[in-house]
Amino acid sequence: TLSKRHKFWESQPVGQFKDAGNPNLLEGPIEPPTPLSEVKQQPYNLPGPYEWITCDMDTKEMCSEVYSLLTNNYVEDDENMFRFNYSKDFLQWALRPPGYYRSWHIGVRVKLSKKLVAFVTGVPAKIRVKDTIVDMAEINFLCVHKKLRSKRLAPVMIKEVTRRVHLENIWQATYTAGVVLPTPISTCQYWHRSLNPKKLIDVGFSRLGSRMTMSRTIKLYKLPDSPITPGFRKMELRDVPAVTRLLRGYLKQFIVAPDFDEKDVEHWLLPKEDVVDSYLVESSETHAVTDFCSFYTLPSTVIGNQNYSILKAAYSYYNVSTKTPLLQLMNDALIEAKKKGYDVFNALNVMENEVFLKELKFGPGDGQLQYYLYNYRLNQTLRPSDLGLVLL
Ligand SMILES: CCCCCCCCCCCCCC(=O)CSCCNC(=O)CCNC(=O)[C@H](O)C(C)(C)COP(=O)(O)OP(=O)(O)OC[C@H]1O[C@@H](n2cnc3c(N)ncnc32)[C@H](O)[C@@H]1OP(=O)(O)O
Numbered sequence: 001t002l003s004k005r006h007k008f009w010e011s012q013p014v015g016q017f018k019d020a021g022n023p024n025l026l027e028g029p030i031e032p033p034t035p036l037s038e039v040k041q042q043p044y045n046l047p048g049p050y051e052w053i054t055c056d057m058d059t060k061e062m063c064s065e066v067y068s069l070l071t072n073n074y075v076e077d078d079e080n081m082f083r084f085n086y087s088k089d090f091l092q093w094a095l096r097p098p099g100y101y102r103s104w105h106i107g108v109r110v111k112l113s114k115k116l117v118a119f120v121t122g123v124p125a126k127i128r129v130k131d132t133i134v135d136m137a138e139i140n141f142l143c144v145h146k147k148l149r150s151k152r153l154a155p156v157m158i159k160e161v162t163r164r165v166h167l168e169n170i171w172q173a174t175y176t177a178g179v180v181l182p183t184p185i186s187t188c189q190y191w192h193r194s195l196n197p198k199k200l201i202d203v204g205f206s207r208l209g210s211r212m213t214m215s216r217t218i219k220l221y222k223l224p225d226s227p228i229t230p231g232f233r234k235m236e237l238r239d240v241p242a243v244t245r246l247l248r249g250y251l252k253q254f255i256v257a258p259d260f261d262e263k264d265v266e267h268w269l270l271p272k273e274d275v276v277d278s279y280l281v282e283s284s285e286t287h288a289v290t291d292f293c294s295f296y297t298l299p300s301t302v303i304g305n306q307n308y309s310i311l312k313a314a315y316s317y318y319n320v321s322t323k324t325p326l327l328q329l330m331n332d333a334l335i336e337a338k339k340k341g342y343d344v345f346n347a348l349n350v351m352e353n354e355v356f357l358k359e360l361k362f363g364p365g366d367g368q369l370q371y372y373l374y375n376y377r378l379n380q381t382l383r384p385s386d387l388g389l390v391l392l
C-alpha cells in the first residue's frame with residue numbers, strides 16, 4: 001500500500017504492491033539466476049561487535065543456544081501472552097531434512113561474549129507451483145534478540161541467507177509470516193480447537209462463552225476416549241511407500257504444494273515422539289492405506305502466568321481422506337491429541353481444512369498467516385484452499 005514504505009522489500013525480487021493486478025508481468029522467476037562466479041563470495045558486513053556463525057545443529061551446545069534464543073525472542077501472539085517454544089528435538093528435525101545444508105543454519109553472535117543474538121535458517125524443498133517443480137529454500141526461524149530490534153539487522157540476515165542459498169544454485173524461496181510484506185501469494189486464517197478448555201480459560205487463551213458455565217464448556221468439547229475408525233493406527237516405516245503414493249496423489253489438486261518423495265515422507269511424516277505424530281487407516285480386507293492424518297507438536301510459553309508456564313499445542317500438518325470422511329478422520333486426530341495431553345489443536349484454513357473447522361468446533365484465531373514466494377511471480381492471489389503447503 002502506498003502509505004507503508006518497505007525500503008528493504010522494495011529492493012527485492014518479490015511481487016511489489018505497485019505491480020498488483022498488472023497482467024503484462026509473466027508468471028515465474030522475477031530475476032534470472034546469477035552465474036555462480038558472480039555470487040558474492042564473502043558474507044555481508046555486520047555491525048562492529050557482531051560476527052556470523054554457522055550453527056551446527058548436530059551439537060547439543062549449539063542446539064541449546066538456538067533453543068534459548070528462540071524461546072526468549074521468537075514469535076509472540078498479538079497480545080504478547082504466548083511465545084512459540086520449539087523444542088530442541090523439533091529444531092533438529094525441522095532443520096535436517098534430506099539434502100539439508102549446514103551453511104543455511106545462520107547465527108549472529110557477539111564477538112566478545114560469543115552470545116547468540118540472531119538466527120535465520122533455510123532448508124531445501126522441491127515445491128510445485130502449478131505445473132512447474134521448483135527447487136526452493138524454505139526460510140524459517142528468523143529471529144533477532146529483543147534488545148537488538150529495529151536496527152535493520154533483519155535485512156542483513158535475509159541478504160546473507162539469500163547469498164548462501166544462491167551459492168547452492170537455488171534462486172527461489174518460500175516462507176510464511178504473521179506480518180504483511182510485499183506481496184502475499186495467499187492470506188490464511190488459523191483456527192483453534194479446545195481440548196482442555198479449563199486450562200485454556202485459566203491462561204487467558206479462551207474466554208468462557210456468554211451464558212456458558214465451565215462444566216457446560218467442558219462437556220461441549222468432550223471427545224471419545226479412542227478413535228472410532230476401524231483400521232486407524234500409527235504410521236510405521238513399512239508404510240512409507242503407501243503413504244507417499246497417497247499423499248502425492250492428494251497434493252496434485254493444489255496450486256502450490258511440496259513434491260515429496262519417499263525419503264521426504266520418511267523424514268517429515270514418520271512419527272517422532274513430541275515432534276510429529278501421524279496415523280493412517282488400513283483397510284482390513286485389502287490392507288490398502290486409504291487415509292492419513294498428522295499433526296506436529298509446538299508448545300507455546302505462557303508469558304507471566306502463575307499457574308501454567310506452557311501451552312501444549314498440536315498443529316494440523318498433512319491429511320488425506322479418500323475413504324474415511326475427512327470429518328471423521330480429523331475427529332480421530334483430535335481424539336489422539338486429547339489422549340496425549342494436548343491443550344489445543346490448531347489448524348490453518350489451507351487444503352480442505354474448511355470442511356472440518358466449524359463442524360469439529362474449531363474457533364477462529366485472532367490473526368492471519370501470510371504465504372510468500374521469493375523471486376517467483378504469481379499473477380493471482382491464491383485462496384487458502386489452493387495451498388497444499390504447511391511450513392513449521
Ligand atoms: C533465493 C533464496 C532467498 C532466501 C530469502 C527469502 C526471503 C526470506 C524473508 C524472511 C522470512 C522469515 C520467515 C520466518 O522466519 C517466519 S516469520 C517469524 C519471524 N520472526 C519473528 O517474528 C520473531 C520475533 N521478531 C523478530 O525476531 C524481529 O522482529 C524480526 C527478526 C522478525 C525483524 O527484525 P526487527 O528488528 O523487528 O526489524 P529490522 O531488523 O529493523 O528490519 C526491518 C525490516 O525487516 C522486515 N521484516 C520484519 N519482520 C519480517 C519477517 N517476519 N519476515 C521478513 N521480513 C520482515 C520489515 O518489513 C522491514 O523491512 P522493510 O523496511 O522493507 O519493510
Ligand SMILES: CN(C)Cc1n[nH]c2ccc(-c3ccc(F)cc3OCCn3ccnc3)cc12
Nearest residue numbers: 075076077082084176177178190346347391392
Ligand atoms: C508458521 N511458522 C513460520 C511460524 C510462525 N511465524 N509467524 C507466525 C504467526 C502465526 C502462526 C500460527 C500458525 C498457525 C496457528 F494455528 C497459530 C499461529 O499463531 C498463533 C499466534 N501465536 C503466535 C505465537 N504463539 C501463538 C505461526 C507463525
